[in-house]
Amino acid sequence: MVNLKVKIGKMELKNPVMVASGTFGEEYGELIDINSLGAYVAKTITLEPRVGNPAPRIAETASGMLNSIGLENKGFEYFAKEKAPFLKKIRTAVVVSIAGDNASEFKELASRVSRLGYVDAIEVNLSCPNVKHGTRHGLIAQDEIATKDVIKAVKKASSVPVIAKLTPNVTDITKIALAAEDAGSDALLLVNTFFGMAVDIDTGKPRLGNITGGLSGPAIKPMVIKMVWETYKKVRIPVIGCGGIMDHKDAIEFMLCGARAIQVGTANFIYPEAALDIIDGIKRYMSEKKISDVRKLTGAIKL
Amino acid sequence: MKNEKAKIISNKQIAPDFFKMTVASAYLAKTSKPGQFLEVRCSRELDPLLRRPLGIHRILKNGIEMLYEVVGKGTKILSQKRPDETVEILGPLGNGFILNPNRDAILIAGGIGVAPLLALAEKITDSAERTADRKKLTVIIGARSKSHINCESDFNKTGCKTIVCTDDGSKGKKGLVTDVLKGLFPRTQDLGSSTLIYACGPNPMLKAIWAMALEKEIPCQFSFESHMACGVGVCLGCPVKVRKGLIDFEYKMVCKDGPIFNAGEILW
Numbered sequence: 001m002v003n004l005k006v007k008i009g010k011m012e013l014k015n016p017v018m019v020a021s022g023t024f025g026e027e028y029g030e031l032i033d034i035n036s037l038g039a040y041v042a043k044t045i046t047l048e049p050r051v052g053n054p055a056p057r058i059a060e061t062a063s064g065m066l067n068s069i070g071l072e073n074k075g076f077e078y079f080a081k082e083k084a085p086f087l088k089k090i091r092t093a094v095v096v097s098i099a100g101d102n103a104s105e106f107k108e109l110a111s112r113v114s115r116l117g118y119v120d121a122i123e124v125n126l127s128c129p130n131v132k133h134g135t136r137h138g139l140i141a142q143d144e145i146a147t148k149d150v151i152k153a154v155k156k157a158s159s160v161p162v163i164a165k166l167t168p169n170v171t172d173i174t175k176i177a178l179a180a181e182d183a184g185s186d187a188l189l190l191v192n193t194f195f196g197m198a199v200d201i202d203t204g205k206p207r208l209g210n211i212t213g214g215l216s217g218p219a220i221k222p223m224v225i226k227m228v229w230e231t232y233k234k235v236r237i238p239v240i241g242c243g244g245i246m247d248h249k250d251a252i253e254f255m256l257c258g259a260r261a262i263q264v265g266t267a268n269f270i271y272p273e274a275a276l277d278i279i280d281g282i283k284r285y286m287s288e289k290k291i292s293d294v295r296k297l298t299g300a301i302k303l
Numbered sequence: 304m305k306n307e308k309a310k311i312i313s314n315k316q317i318a319p320d321f322f323k324m325t326v327a328s329a330y331l332a333k334t335s336k337p338g339q340f341l342e343v344r345c346s347r348e349l350d351p352l353l354r355r356p357l358g359i360h361r362i363l364k365n366g367i368e369m370l371y372e373v374v375g376k377g378t379k380i381l382s383q384k385r386p387d388e389t390v391e392i393l394g395p396l397g398n399g400f401i402l403n404p405n406r407d408a409i410l411i412a413g414g415i416g417v418a419p420l421l422a423l424a425e426k427i428t429d430s431a432e433r434t435a436d437r438k439k440l441t442v443i444i445g446a447r448s449k450s451h452i453n454c455e456s457d458f459n460k461t462g463c464k465t466i467v468c469t470d471d472g473s474k475g476k477k478g479l480v481t482d483v484l485k486g487l488f489p490r491t492q493d494l495g496s497s498t499l500i501y502a503c504g505p506n507p508m509l510k511a512i513w514a515m516a517l518e519k520e521i522p523c524q525f526s527f528e529s530h531m532a533c534g535v536g537v538c539l540g541c542p543v544k545v546r547k548g549l550i551d552f553e554y555k556m557v558c559k560d561g562p563i564f565n566a567g568e569i570l571w
């Protein structure tokens with residue numbers, strides 16, 4: 001028997017394989033056993049409903065995809081009412097991802113989410129426009145001060161562990177990681193999508209209605225692994241890796257470079273069994289390598 | 304829905320750019336409805352990455368048939384698959400057409416839009432009682448040119464009236480499907496309560512049909528397309544603008560709320 005359990009702050013996961021926000025939903029319950037996941041992560045919600053971006057929202061690129069969903073969601077009230085029956089039934093960790101325009105919105109949402117009672121952790125989607133410090137048009141997670149403000153606010157309001165989800169669109173992700181750690185984040189999640197753009201040369205038009213979007217999928221994996229590795233060396237809190245993970249080999253690569261857990265995103269669309277196959281694959285790898293505890297994989301890269 | 308590795312029974316080229324693939328699947332045969340679609344994994348490599356949405360062309364006893372046009376990477380790879388290989392198919396997805404046995408039906412296909420309409424024609428003619436007051440079924444197939452017209456004989460076999468038109472006049476009437484449709488509208492008859500239009504094709508075609516149908520108050524069910532990632536309603540990647548109240552709109556998802564929509568719902 002191998003041990004697959006890991007802890008993210010005080011949240012216990014039965015295995016280190018989570019699904020990524022916005023890429024998984026209860027619809028997949030028809031195809032796989034959601035309870036076998038390390039954690040179910042819900043799509044990002046905001047206090048008020050958001051309509052999202054115009055079509056097209058998806059463009060396939062070489063070994064990846066661009067999306068410009070625009071945080072479409074029906075808002076907290078709807079979420080709390082409509083998703084409760086499903087989320088309460090889940091027999092694995094439930095993580096809810098939140099976003100807002102400023103620290104006080106994040107705080108309000110965090111407090112409401114942690115009072116729901118069935119949520120095991122809050123994921124803070126910091127890839128939101130930095131409205132308050134917005135003179136530079138950046139994202140919250142591109143600014144150390146804004147990141148700190150938001151994480152501090154969320155920490156104050158939350159009774160469950162807080163995971164800061166960072167953007168890769170920065171010069172040095174470890175600076176933002178340290179800011180989030182400083183502000184009390186229980187874990188770091190690397191990363192959200194990379195800024196990207198694609199154009200249809202026949203029509204001369206952008207392939208996304210929003211013109212630009214975020215790149216995910218296998219194309220981004222090596223860049224994210226490097227970020228996980230750099231961050232792992234500098235922080236004490238757990239790092240969760242996310243970016244282009246398609247199979248157990250990718251997942252293990254992330255773990256060897258410092259990830260305590262991983263999230264599966266785009267792969268769910270290609271084959272919804274991806275996360276469960278990854279769990280099986282990690283188990284097989286551990287037996288073959290005679291590794292009894294999955295925690296031993298974290299940072300075990302041989303240099 | 305299920306994600307199945309289905310065995311390919313045949314994969315035949317039926318015109319320069321068009322292929323017909325039959326796969327074995329008792330599950331899809333039993334559960335599929337005309338108008339629903341499938342997410343097909345064309346390749347197990349990382350590129351092309353996403354699945355491709357394809358309509359259900361025909362529902363057979365022990366499997367289903369797909370009709371597809373080779374337009375890019377994914378469909379090209381699909382066209383090279385051989386019988387006895389398997390192909391991973393997620394489906395059936397979305398909602399099908401809603402049948403109304405009390406109305407005459409006009410089916411309008413633009414180009415590859417014939418794909419889901421054959422299954423519908425077969426369903427309508429199968430379920431209709433073969434009596435004198437059996438409702439009329441008319442099919443209009445329009446395309447660029449002769450080599451883009453498919454399935455005329457398949458539709459004829461269902462016993463419906465089939466009218467073909469091409470942009471360049473190389474087959475059937477020269478003109479657009481809307482020109483043909485105009486010819487079908489008698490001036491006096493109250494079509495709004497007796498007829499139903501089903502259509503699949505490019506958006507400008509659907510829009511033009513709707514403009515004509517609206518005048519006669521004929522309800523329309525259209526099959527919409529969108530780029531897709533998940534195909535099941537998870538990623539919110541396939542929006543279509545629908546009316547909400549008098550002035551507002553909201554997005555619905557082509558994959559989950561569609562791909563069939565009532566034309567009146569759409570904010571054109």
Ligand SMILES: Cc1cc2nc3c(=O)[nH]c(=O)nc-3n(C[C@H](O)[C@H](O)[C@H](O)COP(=O)(O)OP(=O)(O)OC[C@H]3O[C@@H](n4cnc5c(N)ncnc54)[C@H](O)[C@@H]3O)c2cc1C
Nearest residue numbers: 060355356357358370371372375376377378418528529530
């Ligand atoms: C509900 C639905 C049913 C469909 N049914 C059929 C059918 O029965 N027969 C058929 O030939 N085609 C059908 N299509 C269109 C078909 O999905 C595209 O032609 C196909 O995805 C093109 O893939 P490709 O790799 O060959 O082209 P590429 O241009 O290389 O594809 C690149 C990307 O764009 C997407 N894409 C390109 N064109 C379309 C399109 N028209 N609609 C949606 N996504 C597109 C692809 O899925 C892929 O992600 C349907 C589309 C939808 C949404």
Ligand SMILES: Cc1cc2nc3c(=O)[nH]c(=O)nc-3n(C[C@H](O)[C@H](O)[C@H](O)COP(=O)(O)O)c2cc1C
Nearest residue numbers: 020021022044125191192216217243244265266538
């Ligand atoms: C269609 C789509 C929707 C997404 N929605 C969200 C979201 O709502 N919140 C969020 O934090 N990340 C969102 N993401 C980012 C993913 O959670 C993940 O961080 C990213 O896709 C990288 O992982 P991957 O390469 O495994 O997909 C979305 C990604 C995609 C492709």
Ligand code: FES
Nearest residue numbers: 534536538539558
């Ligand atoms: S394709 Fe994902 S929601 Fe429609």
